[in-house]
Amino acid sequence: MTYNPREIEKKWQKRWLDSNVFEPKDDFSLPKKYILSMLPYPSGNLHMGHVRNYSIGDAIARYYRKAGFNVLHPIGWDSFGLPAENAAIKHNLHPKTWTYKNIENMQESLKSLGFSFSQTREFATSDPIYTKWEQQFFTQMWDKGFVYRKKAYLNWCPNDNTILANEQVIDGKCWRCDTDVIQKEMYQYYLKITDYADELLKDLDTLQGKWPNQVITMQKNWIGKSIGLEFSLKLEKNIGSIDSLEVFTTRADTIYGITYCAIAPEHPLARYLIENNLLEQSKITSIKTMQNMISRDRMSKEKEGVALGIYAIHPLTNQRLEIFVANFVLMDYGSGAVMCVPAHDERDFEFAKKYNLPIKKVIKSDNEVFCDDGVLINSDNFNGLFGEEAREAIIEHFRQLGIGKKVINFKLKDWGISRQRYWGSPIPLIHCESCGIVKEVNLPILLPDDITLNGEGNPLSLHPTWKYTKCPNCKRDAIRECDTMDTFIESSWYFLRYTTPRELWEDCAFSKKDLDYWLNIDEYIGGIEHAILHLLYARYFTKVLRDLSCINIDEPFERLLTQGMVLKNGFKMSKSKGNVVDPKEIIETYGADTARLFILFAAPPVKELEWNDNALEGAYRFINRIFNNASKVVKKDFSSLEFKNLSKEEKYARKKIYEALLKYELTFSNSEYPFNTLIASCMEAFNALYAQDNEDVWFEGYYILLNILEPIIPHASFELSENLFGLKNLTTLKVDESALYCDTINIAITINGKKRAEVEIANNLSKDEILIIAKDRVQKWLNGKEIIKEIVVPNKLVNFVIK
Numbered sequence: 001m002t003y004n005p006r007e008i009e010k011k012w013q014k015r016w017l018d019s020n021v022f023e024p025k026d027d028f029s030l031p032k033k034y035i036l037s038m039l040p041y042p043s044g045n046l047h048m049g050h051v052r053n054y055s056i057g058d059a060i061a062r063y064y065r066k067a068g069f070n071v072l073h074p075i076g077w078d079s080f081g082l083p084a085e086n087a088a089i090k091h092n093l094h095p096k097t098w099t100y101k102n103i104e105n106m107q108e109s110l111k112s113l114g115f116s117f118s119q120t121r122e123f124a125t126s127d128p129i130y131t132k133w134e135q136q137f138f139t140q141m142w143d144k145g146f147v148y149r150k151k152a153y154l155n156w157c158p159n160d161n162t163i164l165a166n167e168q169v170i171d172g173k174c175w176r177c178d179t180d181v182i183q184k185e186m187y188q189y190y191l192k193i194t195d196y197a198d199e200l201l202k203d204l205d206t207l208q209g210k211w212p213n214q215v216i217t218m219q220k221n222w223i224g225k226s227i228g229l230e231f232s233l234k235l236e237k238n239i240g241s242i243d244s245l246e247v248f249t250t251r252a253d254t255i256y257g258i259t260y261c262a263i264a265p266e267h268p269l270a271r272y273l274i275e276n277n278l279l280e281q282s283k284i285t286s287i288k289t290m291q292n293m294i295s296r297d298r299m300s301k302e303k304e305g306v307a308l309g310i311y312a313i314h315p316l317t318n319q320r321l322e323i324f325v326a327n328f329v330l331m332d333y334g335s336g337a338v339m340c341v342p343a344h345d346e347r348d349f350e351f352a353k354k355y356n357l358p359i360k361k362v363i364k365s366d367n368e369v370f371c372d373d374g375v376l377i378n379s380d381n382f383n384g385l386f387g388e389e390a391r392e393a394i395i396e397h398f399r400q401l402g403i404g405k406k407v408i409n410f411k412l413k414d415w416g417i418s419r420q421r422y423w424g425s426p427i428p429l430i431h432c433e434s435c436g437i438v439k440e441v442n443l444p445i446l447l448p449d450d451i452t453l454n455g456e457g458n459p460l461s462l463h464p465t466w467k468y469t470k471c472p473n474c475k476r477d478a479i480r481e482c483d484t485m486d487t488f489i490e491s492s493w494y495f496l497r498y499t500t501p502r503e504l505w506e507d508c509a510f511s512k513k514d515l516d517y518w519l520n521i522d523e524y525i526g527g528i529e530h531a532i533l534h535l536l537y538a539r540y541f542t543k544v545l546r547d548l549s550c551i552n553i554d555e556p557f558e559r560l561l562t563q564g565m566v567l568k569n570g571f572k573m574s575k576s577k578g579n580v581v582d583p584k585e586i587i588e589t590y591g592a593d594t595a596r597l598f599i600l601f602a603a604p605p606v607k608e609l610e611w612n613d614n615a616l617e618g619a620y621r622f623i624n625r626i627f628n629n630a631s632k633v634v635k636k637d638f639s640s641l642e643f644k645n646l647s648k649e650e651k652y653a654r655k656k657i658y659e660a661l662l663k664y665e666l667t668f669s670n671s672e673y674p675f676n677t678l679i680a681s682c683m684e685a686f687n688a689l690y691a692q693d694n695e696d697v698w699f700e701g702y703y704i705l706l707n708i709l710e711p712i713i714p715h716a717s718f719e720l721s722e723n724l725f726g727l728k729n730l731t732t733l734k735v736d737e738s739a740l741y742c743d744t745i746n747i748a749i750t751i752n753g754k755k756r757a758e759v760e761i762a763n764n765l766s767k768d769e770i771l772i773i774a775k776d777r778v779q780k781w782l783n784g785k786e787i788i789k790e791i792v793v794p795n796k797l798v799n800f801v802i803k
Helices: 005-019 048-066 082-091 095-112 128-144 193-207 213-223 252-257 268-275 281-291 295-300 346-354 387-401 512-518 533-547 583-590 592-601 613-628 648-669 675-690 695-709 714-725 767-777
Strands: 032-037 070-072 147-157 162-164 182-191 225-239 242-249 260-263 305-313 320-326 337-340 404-410 429-432 436-439 468-470 477-480 523-527 560-563 566-568 744-751 754-762 787-793 797-802
Touching: 005 095, 005 592, 005 714, 032 048, 032 512, 048 070, 048 523, 048 560, 048 566, 048 583, 048 592, 048 648, 082 095, 095 583, 128 147, 128 436, 128 533, 162 182, 193 213, 193 225, 193 404, 193 533, 213 533, 213 560, 225 252, 225 268, 225 387, 242 252, 242 260, 242 268, 242 337, 252 387, 268 281, 268 305, 281 305, 281 320, 337 346, 387 404, 583 592, 583 613, 592 613, 592 675, 592 714, 613 675, 613 695, 613 714, 648 675, 648 695, 675 695, 695 714, 744 767, 754 767, 767 787, 767 797
Parallel strands: 032 070, 032 523, 260 320, 523 560, 744 797
Antiparallel strands: 147 162, 147 182, 225 242, 225 305, 225 404, 260 337, 305 320, 429 436, 429 477, 468 477, 744 754, 787 797
């Protein structure tokens, strides 16, 4: 048979589509599997990272579908966002036009690869019917107090003209366009993710062994739970209405070592001094420079400070403590004020040395700066206490004096969701002079189509009519909220929407019956780069929807597989590196099955994959060999096969075939899905099959191998299975244990641990018989030598220790 991938792939893609074989069934009595790859952004072009992600997910979905499971394997489009707006400006297109055209293009690319996605559950997050329910969730959260608005210094991208969440600033730059981010004071809407910090942290324990340890660790560090002492440092004299600094420390044992205090540049005390011109102009300029730097840049710079000429009083010793504005103190961590103990903190020590500040040692040590636990000195009644005991005693002392308390703090901060751009879901709120901020009642609130996009300002706030409306309470003139939501909101609940059939989408966000059946997602597949942003937000949103009585689960993703990046010449594929491989060219030249086979064979899914043109050619040759030798299969009934009096080569071929089938089952029960070793096993089995000419062995071999390879190279497998077996082989197959039994085994023979020979022996020989054969095989290395020890490892090796 001749392998014609273009013809075969079009044939089967149409057949699958017409027969709806990839649609989830309504029969909820069946065992289910929900297999999901992370929501793609419709950039317009499929890249090899997409091919890898979806090839992994598709292989898993096809395996379980063939095994009799009811499989939900959907796809959709994360279609709101700044890239569409920026592309619209660049190409003079409407963002909607650009987005949906890209979706059409990428849909065709996905179909050309034969991915078994459900067609009936597909949607884009910019679809009005999706926006409707998202805005309803928002108004429910607003009613429950899960959302609030406040003014704050925010990360601002001057290129994209929008606010960014802390997580969206990477090394001081916008995660989208790589522009340096500055600080800008603005109103912002926040979701109270901190209310769920402790639960988000604790529930990570339920994901141990199911999620990669790296992802769990990254989330734990981002949430950042710490236990310590919270207390006030009274100012020597009031500054306006400010009479103290609120501070938090995890090192209450060092409390007697405080020699100065530091506050963030945005702290109310610093702002009051600047606004009332109570500082020299040079100091004001220095503080404002710090204010305009994003947090990560401040932390990486040399420690700098501005002395305010103001003092606080130590709560236990009454010592005067000078107050500085310092670049290492962040307003969004704690209260924006810290106590400084230079003898026992590297950062505080560096700052104290630079500004010639006092250093007081309160933990016994010979080091100039000592940051570990130790025995307290110079600490009044607490001298001699050690570590945790000292911390607990000092915290209790503060509590008894009524000047402090033990608290739990989290590094995690509330999620700022306001974006000052057009192409996003409008925040469904109204500003009324009489009623304040009220929620919209007629949802969805959709974007106006007639907008001007030039990259200057927020197009919605500049729109002449859209922003004007009536207050739903008092019916007076009012202004719509012109900010749109962070697009991570859309990707925080899309996986719930897939569970519900399209015909119900107008009436509900998702149906309880369908949710109860399909959740949790059994396998979630995506890149490690989503470890904090998307995965944390999706976990949070799930818990919020649970508390709004919308769903009944705590965690959405049962298992998580983070696939490695696709590299070429050692770098991640990118246009800037000039190392992009276009999937369309691969498909046109070699076919979709070759692309899938290569991408799954080149490396385990969780590891990085280095592109290799020779290996791609090798994948293509392997599929051709399967086709070219299919004519050796004589059609017959599987039950009529005879395997008596087989030759050594025939037995070996059957053994390798069933070893591959055994590997197949093991591969799909392994959470890391080592497809590379499965494919290698199939190649070994085919080579063994090729080395013999028994008709029944050829029939059985193809019957099984095409079944194993179907999730990997589905078009080729279906084509040959239909021609040879009428597709009867594409079902669950059992391993013939007798085929795995072999009369002989190969064992290695080593001398002092160094391999000298290998010999084939009967597998029922005694230890003494094995030693006789082994000695004879390596006699030339034993001549004249004394054998000190003889070691026989059953079925593996014989080792002679000589001198």
